[in-house]
Each structure stands twice: as C-alpha cells, then as structure tokens.
Amino acid sequence: DQSWTVIQALAERHAWITGIDLMRNYGQHNALLCGIRAAKHAVIVTMDDDLQHPPAEIPKLLAELAKGYDVVYGTPIQEQHGLWRDLASQVTKLALQSAMGIQTARKVSAFRAFRSEIRRAFAHYNSPYVSIDVLLTWGTTRFSAIAVEHAPRRFGKSNYTLRKLIIHTFNMMTGFSALPLQLASLLGFAFTGLGGLIFLYVIGRYLIEGGSVPGFPFLASMIAIFSGVQLFTLGIIGEYLARMHFRSMERPASVVRQVIRHKEHIQEFQK
Missing domain, CATH: 1.10.287 (Helix Hairpins)
Structure with a gap:
C-alpha cells in the first residue's frame, strides 16, 4: 500500500519524524515494541494509522496522564468494528483481566499514552511473542482509562481478523500466564x-x-x-x-532493515 514510501517522504520533510522499516511483518505488537524502544521523549503515544484514533483526542490522554498515572488508555465511546471483531476484542480483554489481574483490562485499547520510563521493565525482553499491554503491567500498577471518540474506518479493511485475534489471545495466555x-x-x-x-x-x-x-x-x-x-x-x-x-534460540521480536531520519539514511540492525 506504499506506506513506507509515504513514511520516507514525511521523515525527510520533518525533523521530528523517524521511520523504521522492519525486515518483514512481525505483527502489530512486535512492531510497537521496536518503536517504543526507539522513542526519545518522556511520553509515548501509540495509535492506529487508519485515523480511527483521532489525533485530536491525544490531549485527553496527556491530561489524564498528568494526574499521576503511568499508563492511560483511550477507550472508544462506541467501537466502529464489526460484530465478530468486537466480540473477539472483548474475549481478549477478558483474558487480560483474568490471567494477568489487570483491573483496567476491559478498557484496554491500541490508543495509549504512557511514560517512557516504564520500558525499563521490559528492556531485556527478547521473545517473538509480544503483548504490549502485559509488558506495561511489568513496570507499573498506575493505570487509567478515558473515553475518546472512535471514528469509522474510511479506507481498506482491518488486518485483525477473528482468527488473528484468537491467536493473539492464545499467545498472550500461554506466553505471559500460568x-x-x-x-x-x-x-x-x-x-x-x-x-x-x-x-x-x-x-x-x-x-x-x-x-x-x-x-x-x-x-x-x-x-x-x-x-x-x-x-x-x-x-x-x-x-x-x-x-x-x-x-x-533467542529468536528476536523483530529485526530492523532501515531507519530513516531527517535528510539522512541510517542502516541499523537490531540484535
């Protein structure tokens, strides 16, 4: 879909944008972990790139974070997914709540804001099975959630099928819980x-x-x-x-092909 071409153009135009190209598709959470480790500022915000998470809602997350929380989730007022996707999402959140003891798990979403210091808790985590929400619980218990708008998907179809959500739930249960x-x-x-x-x-x-x-x-x-x-x-x-x-076997969560920053191309390989 030419996403990397667009990212390259934006990174060369804006000094505050860094583009990271992975060797292959390792999955959403693996890619997020790579980006989280590369982030340079005090607060990290994760969101979908299809504009279902409106950027205008980010200040709400930051305001809640300023109240003393370490992680804030943007919970959709009304999710704009299909029936099966919503059902699988609720099962995943229930698994998080029951297996990991996360009280805010029913309000978990991909729209998050959290303090960068938390990543020290999983700095040495090296496994192909990644769940960002579980890793965040390794570093803090100060979670919160706030209602945000959730826009309908305008272009394309979600890559998160019912099958993939079930596999993610199973991986999360067996990878992070007894x-x-x-x-x-x-x-x-x-x-x-x-x-x-x-x-x-x-x-x-x-x-x-x-x-x-x-x-x-x-x-x-x-x-x-x-x-x-x-x-x-x-x-x-x-x-x-x-x-x-x-x-x-020390199989990595992801491997970086290329990092693009403002007006320069940097080749890096993640160990």
Whole structure:
C-alpha cells in the first residue's frame, strides 16, 4: 500500500519524524515494541494509522496522564468494528483481566499514552511473542482509562481478523500466564474425581446385583473423555515447552532493515 514510501517522504520533510522499516511483518505488537524502544521523549503515544484514533483526542490522554498515572488508555465511546471483531476484542480483554489481574483490562485499547520510563521493565525482553499491554503491567500498577471518540474506518479493511485475534489471545495466555496450566490441573482433578465416582458406582452395582456391570458403551465413552483430557493437557504443556525452546534460540521480536531520519539514511540492525 506504499506506506513506507509515504513514511520516507514525511521523515525527510520533518525533523521530528523517524521511520523504521522492519525486515518483514512481525505483527502489530512486535512492531510497537521496536518503536517504543526507539522513542526519545518522556511520553509515548501509540495509535492506529487508519485515523480511527483521532489525533485530536491525544490531549485527553496527556491530561489524564498528568494526574499521576503511568499508563492511560483511550477507550472508544462506541467501537466502529464489526460484530465478530468486537466480540473477539472483548474475549481478549477478558483474558487480560483474568490471567494477568489487570483491573483496567476491559478498557484496554491500541490508543495509549504512557511514560517512557516504564520500558525499563521490559528492556531485556527478547521473545517473538509480544503483548504490549502485559509488558506495561511489568513496570507499573498506575493505570487509567478515558473515553475518546472512535471514528469509522474510511479506507481498506482491518488486518485483525477473528482468527488473528484468537491467536493473539492464545499467545498472550500461554506466553505471559500460568492460567492454562492451572486450568489443565483443575480439569485433571475434576476428571479424577469423576473417575472415582464411576469406580464406586461399578463396585456398588457389583456388590448389590452381583456379576459384571453392563454398559460397555458408557465405559468406552468415559475412556475416550479421559484420553481427550490427557491429550488436551499434553498439548498445553507442549505449547509451553515450545515457547521455552524459542526463547532458548533467542529468536528476536523483530529485526530492523532501515531507519530513516531527517535528510539522512541510517542502516541499523537490531540484535
């Protein structure tokens, strides 16, 4: 869509603009992390580039930040997304609130203002799985949210599909929380208890009626359920092991191809 060409032109025209071109599309949060680390001023503002977050609303975030908060979210008065996108967004926020204990998670948005000092909390974070909102909780508990306008999308279509939002939620849950493992443990305990009750039922029928207890389909279905729970739990454990493997390889969150500043081209590569 010629975005980089436009960024180059703006960076060469305005001294206060720096353009960063990544080697490939690493995802929104990975790209944001790269930009956050390159920022040079006391306050960082993140927003979408499709003007659904009106720049005129930025002073509201800064005014709220001046009250002593470290992070302020611009919560849309009325979101201008489709039904499925809104539903997936709410599920993601619910996951943030339940897994990470973030009380303002239901008001989280991509329109944020926060103090640059917070990035020291994740200065050494190096993983391909990034959630900016979780990383911000590593540095502060002073969160706030304020209502802002949310304009309808004028051009193009959002790259955030329902599938991508579900994947992001799953990555966030398994990458920054032990909640999935805890849920797997609860499932294990629940089905262990269910198995004990079935065993008591079988023994009781045997003692009362004598002979074998009928119901092979019932037993077969229970075995299938237990096997499914075991495979589900192994899948969660495998996901955590895979993330540990990726971290041991030191796979970066992003790699910079080029940095453009006012009237000069600087080649840099991020380690």
